[in-house]
Amino acid sequence: LIDEKRLLGALDELAGIGAIDGGGCARLALTDEDKAGRDLLVGWMKAAGLDVRIDAIGNVIGVRAGSENLAPVMTGSHIDTVRTGGRYDGNYGVLAGLEVVRALNDAKRTTRRPIAVAFFTNEEGARFQPDMMGSLVYAGGLGLNEAYAATDKDGVAVGDELRRIGYLGAAKPGALKPHAFVELHIEQGPILDEEKVQIGVVESVQGISWTEYTVTGVSNHAGTTPMRLRRDAGYLAASVNVFVRGLAHEMGGNQVGTVGALSLRPNLINVVPNRAVFTVDLRNTDEAKLKEAEARVAAHIAEVAAAERVEVEAKVLARFEPVIFEAGLVDRVERHAGALSLTTQRMPSGAGHDAQMMQRICPTAMIFVPSVAGLSHNVKEHTEAADLLAGAQVLANLMLELASE
Amino acid sequence: LIDEKRLLGALDELAGIGAIDGGGCARLALTDEDKAGRDLLVGWMKAAGLDVRIDAIGNVIGVRAGSENLAPVMTGSHIDTVRTGGRYDGNYGVLAGLEVVRALNDAKRTTRRPIAVAFFTNEEGARFQPDMMGSLVYAGGLGLNEAYAATDKDGVAVGDELRRIGYLGAAKPGALKPHAFVELHIEQGPILDEEKVQIGVVESVQGISWTEYTVTGVSNHAGTTPMRLRRDAGYLAASVNVFVRGLAHEMGGNQVGTVGALSLRPNLINVVPNRAVFTVDLRNTDEAKLKEAEARVAAHIAEVAAAERVEVEAKVLARFEPVIFEAGLVDRVERHAGALSLTTQRMPSGAGHDAQMMQRICPTAMIFVPSVAGLSHNVKEHTEAADLLAGAQVLANLMLELASE
Ligand SMILES: NC(=O)NCCC(=O)O
Ligand SMILES: NC(=O)NCCC(=O)O
Numbered sequence: 127l128i129d130e131k132r133l134l135g136a137l138d139e140l141a142g143i144g145a146i147d148g149g150g151c152a153r154l155a156l157t158d159e160d161k162a163g164r165d166l167l168v169g170w171m172k173a174a175g176l177d178v179r180i181d182a183i184g185n186v187i188g189v190r191a192g193s194e195n196l197a198p199v200m201t202g203s204h205i206d207t208v209r210t211g212g213r214y215d216g217n218y219g220v221l222a223g224l225e226v227v228r229a230l231n232d233a234k235r236t237t238r239r240p241i242a243v244a245f246f247t248n249e250e251g252a253r254f255q256p257d258m259m260g261s262l263v264y265a266g267g268l269g270l271n272e273a274y275a276a277t278d279k280d281g282v283a284v285g286d287e288l289r290r291i292g293y294l295g296a297a298k299p300g301a302l303k304p305h306a307f308v309e310l311h312i313e314q315g316p317i318l319d320e321e322k323v324q325i326g327v328v329e330s331v332q333g334i335s336w337t338e339y340t341v342t343g344v345s346n347h348a349g350t351t352p353m354r355l356r357r358d359a360g361y362l363a364a365s366v367n368v369f370v371r372g373l374a375h376e377m378g379g380n381q382v383g384t385v386g387a388l389s390l391r392p393n394l395i396n397v398v399p400n401r402a403v404f405t406v407d408l409r410n411t412d413e414a415k416l417k418e419a420e421a422r423v424a425a426h427i428a429e430v431a432a433a434e435r436v437e438v439e440a441k442v443l444a445r446f447e448p449v450i451f452e453a454g455l456v457d458r459v460e461r462h463a464g465a466l467s468l469t470t471q472r473m474p475s476g477a478g479h480d481a482q483m484m485q486r487i488c489p490t491a492m493i494f495v496p497s498v499a500g501l502s503h504n505v506k507e508h509t510e511a512a513d514l515l516a517g518a519q520v521l522a523n524l525m526l527e528l529a530s531e
Numbered sequence: 532l533i534d535e536k537r538l539l540g541a542l543d544e545l546a547g548i549g550a551i552d553g554g555g556c557a558r559l560a561l562t563d564e565d566k567a568g569r570d571l572l573v574g575w576m577k578a579a580g581l582d583v584r585i586d587a588i589g590n591v592i593g594v595r596a597g598s599e600n601l602a603p604v605m606t607g608s609h610i611d612t613v614r615t616g617g618r619y620d621g622n623y624g625v626l627a628g629l630e631v632v633r634a635l636n637d638a639k640r641t642t643r644r645p646i647a648v649a650f651f652t653n654e655e656g657a658r659f660q661p662d663m664m665g666s667l668v669y670a671g672g673l674g675l676n677e678a679y680a681a682t683d684k685d686g687v688a689v690g691d692e693l694r695r696i697g698y699l700g701a702a703k704p705g706a707l708k709p710h711a712f713v714e715l716h717i718e719q720g721p722i723l724d725e726e727k728v729q730i731g732v733v734e735s736v737q738g739i740s741w742t743e744y745t746v747t748g749v750s751n752h753a754g755t756t757p758m759r760l761r762r763d764a765g766y767l768a769a770s771v772n773v774f775v776r777g778l779a780h781e782m783g784g785n786q787v788g789t790v791g792a793l794s795l796r797p798n799l800i801n802v803v804p805n806r807a808v809f810t811v812d813l814r815n816t817d818e819a820k821l822k823e824a825e826a827r828v829a830a831h832i833a834e835v836a837a838a839e840r841v842e843v844e845a846k847v848l849a850r851f852e853p854v855i856f857e858a859g860l861v862d863r864v865e866r867h868a869g870a871l872s873l874t875t876q877r878m879p880s881g882a883g884h885d886a887q888m889m890q891r892i893c894p895t896a897m898i899f900v901p902s903v904a905g906l907s908h909n910v911k912e913h914t915e916a917a918d919l920l921a922g923a924q925v926l927a928n929l930m931l932e933l934a935s936e
Contacts, residue, residue, distance in 0.1 A: 315755030350720030350881030364772030476755030
């Protein structure tokens with residue numbers, strides 16, 4: 127069914143919007159580049175005969191009518207990227223969904239249930255927090271006004287940006303309740319690539335804990351201030367980074383921890399920093415373990431803050447418990463991959479995905495394809511064409527089955 | 532001799548240029564604010580009858596003729612500040628020198644030797660490295676072309692900025708070789724304030740080692756990348772900060788170490804940083820110990836870089852060995868303070884100063900006054916008026932003695 131060339135061509139064309147050195151993309155949510163990407167997708171959806179609905183958080187859903195007016199089978203993902211992102215993360219799932227529609231059109235096939243292809247607003251969370259914002263609102267987990275009020279680091283709000291780029295739509299988020307939701311995505315991690323497996327059967331998504339810390343110390347002269355008198359905001363930030371690394375190693379399993387963002391003030395070579403703002407990203411498939419990691423980071427911060435005599439303010443930017451996908455639907459992913467003679471492996475997802483929010487309102491599952499060398503959120507993110515094709519074929523067959531029931 | 536009100540008034544007026552919240556100053560070297568401060572000082576010098584000479588690195592020297600055409604007795608410091616600096620650092624020494632001249636004018640006193648008041652370009656090193664740039668060029672330790680080529684973080688060069696603000700003068704740096712140089716400065720550290728001593732008799736300046744490190748790792752997804760596969764540039768930077776703290780504690784004595792500046796790329800919550808640029812400032816009064824500290828930091832970086840599989844480039848931004856001031860002149864500082872019934876303490880300087888460069892070409896000494904709570908490079912930097920007056924009196928008496936011989 128799937129036209130490999132057309133799928134790759136669409137990926138190429140979308141990757142041209144916000145293209146950056148090294149083959150990657152910078153299409154942060156609700157920027158001009160995101161708008162250009164959205165416009166391209168909406169054009170394609172309309173050209174494919176889809177009924178396009180834009181909701182009040184900017185989610186875009188294109189619906190292909192079924193022979194009966196039933197709940198649709200939905201697929202989709204996101205087209206926003208991080209600042210130095212790849213071309214597959216999110217985009218692949220959306221364009222594979224579009225390819226399924228285009229292929230059905232070519233084959234002049236009508237399904238019993240409608241088929242819907244969606245892309246959700248601000249999945250990455252790189253510009254606005256929380257991540258998975260559009261799907262979270264869609265699933266009823268976040269109110270519109272709260273979402274509108276989220277601001278980027280320059281104080282620009284989601285609501286204003288949605289209006290500015292023309293994607294504050296009229297539809298009520300969640301109005302269309304799917305029969306099932308299936309998201310196809312690159313793994314973004316190394317497991318399938320290392321094990322040479324073609325399809326990842328995603329059983330769950332690990333819990334995500336994002337906190338931003340603002341540390342206030344006292345700026346002072348780097349040459350004259352004895353170590354015992356320092357109240358160094360940057361030192362606390364550094365000690366947390368090192369602590370998080372040690373904690374992840376000690377806890378083992380799939381516990382990961384990252385300090386990805388940090389800025390110092392005044393940020394000068396000979397001045398003890400009086401302010402540090404930094405983030406901690408903690409994840410675990412096990413909620414109890416994730417809570418343990420959070421508690422231990424908090425205890426470390428309290429201890430160092432007291433010794434260093436600095437003030438620390440913590441702000442939770444996102445907190446999602448681990449999510450288990452619908453067991454029956456997960457089995458079907460495995461079955462369809464097997465029917466195509468593809469090798470499979472059951473696995474949790476390390477990244478957050480829109481699917482984890484959709485699981486709140488309908489049976490949901492995910493299909494992973496390998497990421498070369500496990501690279502993602504990197505301009506060199508890559509998946510082989512054969513794997514892109516295989517994933518889209520599994521998606522198509524599963525959607526057709528779901529749409530016939 | 533000294534007019535306290537006039538001295539405090541001049542400090543107030545200069546502090547009005549580049550004033551920032553909290554009572555501090557932002558007059559980074561060769562900015563518009565620095566130009567405005569320079570213009571104010573040059574006006575005051577001319578009004579006080581000084582012969583003002585601007586040299587090719589932007590040092591400004593005002594000379595008051597003596598009864599004989601001998602080498603002058605010189606005092607001075609700098610008027611540039613860090614980004615969130617105080618109002619006394621540097622400025623106090625320059626304005627106290629001007630006050631000595633004004634007081635001699637009022638008293639219609641002529642000295643045997645000429646008296647010179649100088650302010651040197653870019654002492655702070657906050658915008659351009661190395662620090663003490665103007666006095667270093669003056670003393671022959673750095674060539675003009677090398678100094679002109681130094682750039683700030685936006686790539687703007689010293690030579691271009693000197694021309695732009697009109698302070699690329701005609702005089703040859705170092706043309707005027709002083710009989711002696713005495714710099715009056717706030718301590719910028721806690722010792723005099725803690726010990727309730729009025730005058731610090733500065734015997735030496737500790738060695739300064741500034742290095743900027745650029746770390747290249749691999750950006751990757753914070754949720755999907757197992758700890759063992761990370762090549763996290765930010766982690767290396769953090770580990771150096773923590774290591775430097777531990778090293779300073781372990782080495783003890785007056786070893787200090789600071790990571791004051793750090794920036795990450797892409798600097799996003801859910802992306803492992805692929806680039807970190809950070810600085811390390813190490814200081815010790817003992818050159819052998821400073822070398823040991825440098826070697827141990829380098830060894831730590833090599834070890835972590837290998838384990839993390841990141842590349843590290845090191846760039847030395849400044850490196851000055853400890854400096855011992857002229858013993859005879861140091862004794863005289865102590866004697867003059869004693870004659871005014873001021874309490875004294877001999878001490879090294881923790882900060883770098885223009886005087887340490889002048890010691891290369893003439894007998895040099897420094898006078899310190901207390902900094903309340905040891906705060907400096909901080910908008911709350913403060914010295915009590917009585918201490919400001921006392922320091923200026925010691926300076927005046929010492930200069931008069933030197934100018935009469
Ligand atoms: N898939 C993906 O990269 N989502 C962004 C949110 C996260 O950091 O997991
Ligand atoms: N006095 C002073 O703050 N100098 C700046 C250079 C240094 O960091 O020591």
